[in-house]
């Protein structure tokens with residue numbers, strides 16, 4: 001317990017000190033990690049916790065980012081309104097798409113979400129009068145929320161995004177430990193048994209889908225204001241696939257694993273691509289190594305090591321229980 | 330005389346040409362302990378699937394305390410008081426013993442939708458889970474993953490999950506299959522000691538267990554009710570003796 005608090009204190013101190021000590025470029029990469037990480041964490045709610053791998057998660061991220069872009073550049077809506085409007089648009093899109101996607105599970109779910117994601121990308125690409133088509137939407141204003149300090153200072157913006165990220169992560173943290181979060185893991189393990197225990201499992205899957213889309217939308221709204229530009233690649237299949245990659249790299253079914261996965265992808269892409277154009281190849285190698293040597297992802301592997309160090313059996317002994325695990329409460 | 334808990338009328342389940350359940354009429358009174366026996370493939374498990382709503386009926390009706398539940402989804406039937414266990418252990422393997430029991434305890438509570446407070450902070454659900462786990466001697470192992478439990482313990486956890494919703498009708502599908510004689514005795518005693526208000530339907534291969542727990546026995550054969558009656562009536566039935574000939578003792 002003490003160690004855990006110490007760990008959190010260290011993380012908080014590092015997060016707060018970061019923009020003061022690191023060059024601006026690294027702060028930029030950390031910000032991208034938080035934004036993509038939030039999106040990946042929301043995807044993990046579906047893929048890792050509920051066992052529903054969505055291959056169209058960039059659609060909700062993109063819907064929020066485009067809503068912000070359209071409202072601010074074409075309708076002069078102030079950021080304080082456009083920001084929540086983006087999140088609401090993502091939630092609404094997830095509520096509609098979810099009705100279609102959650103009819104299915106397994107590979108059919110994957111295919112439906114993939115198709116919906118492609119359709120959404122097509123819309124952004126083709127409907128140029130509204131979305132700017134291939135050119136995207138440049139000129140999104142900075143995230144001025146009427147706060148006493150200006151966010152055009154990148155350090156201030158960092159702290160603002162850090163606060164929003166932490167709030168969102170806290171809500172997700174509470175969710176995965178709640179009865180509702182537990183029900184999602186139960187559905188992943190045995191949906192039939194869950195129904196027999198009294199759960200309307202479709203409703204739980206649907207709500208998880210909408211919640212995941214909403215948090216992806218939060219990330220998308222942040223992204224639009226941070227990047228000040230939205231374009232079709234932001235909701236392309238490749239972006240959806242990258243989110244899945246982040247989840248698997250970091251550890252599906254662990255809340256903060258996908259954040260680590262997002263960090264790996266963001267840093268590899270930006271640092272390695274400075275030296276070689278083959279960064280995708282390197283990412284591929286990292287991915288294969290992860291799947292081979294740490295199939296539970298970085299966070300899952302670390303958790304297993306930590307448990308072993310603490311002397312707990314995480315993977316159940318096949319023949320019979322070894323030493324009695326420590327009670328959690 | 331006590332109320333009729335469960336009634337089926339010409340209940341059928343056909344898989345293509347195969348009549349897994351072929352027009353079954355049952356009437357089970359509240360508090361009754363009814364054993365369902367029959368050779369492998371007789372349709373016993375399929376009958377349970379129909380009663381619990383996991384498989385839609387091809388024809389016929391199911392009435393629970395007079396209410397037609399034939400077309401209700403299984404989670405609604407659970408809310409009306411049906412609980413069941415599975416012949417093939419059906420737990421949540423990557424969750425701990427306590428998490429398994431908590432899921433069952435939350436099943437019929439509104440708190441199952443709570444997305445904010447931690448699961449174990451819900452006192453009543455935790456109490457329910459704890460009471461049952463203690464009763465079955467599993468509380469000490471609450472933090473164990475399911476895979477670390479012995480097979481016998483997993484079978485008992487099956488029953489814990491079925492009981493957590495305080496069912497009025499409990500369906501037990503071969504609860505003692507694969508258990509050691511000692512474990513079989515434990516489970517038999519637990520079932521025999523259940524609240525007498527609970528109606529129990531018990532599929533059982535072990536005749537000793539079936540006859541120890543149940544007052545009445547229904548024999549299924551090729552999806553049909555071959556015989557029904559008290560233990561002695563069924564034992565003395567020549568047709569029943571015929572189908573069990575060569576299969577084993579009766």
Ligand SMILES: Nc1ncnc2c1ncn2[C@@H]1O[C@H](COP(=O)(O)OP(=O)(O)O)[C@@H](O)[C@H]1O
Pocket residue numbers: 344347349367368369370371372373374375376
């Ligand atoms: N999903 C299914 N599809 C086709 N046939 C099935 C299915 N489930 C069960 N059956 C068949 O129905 C018959 C009854 O099976 P079951 O109810 O499991 O028997 P019991 O539990 O009495 O051993 C068997 O012949 C079995 O092969």
Ligand SMILES: [Mg+2]
Pocket residue numbers: 373374375416
């Ligand atoms: Mg069977």
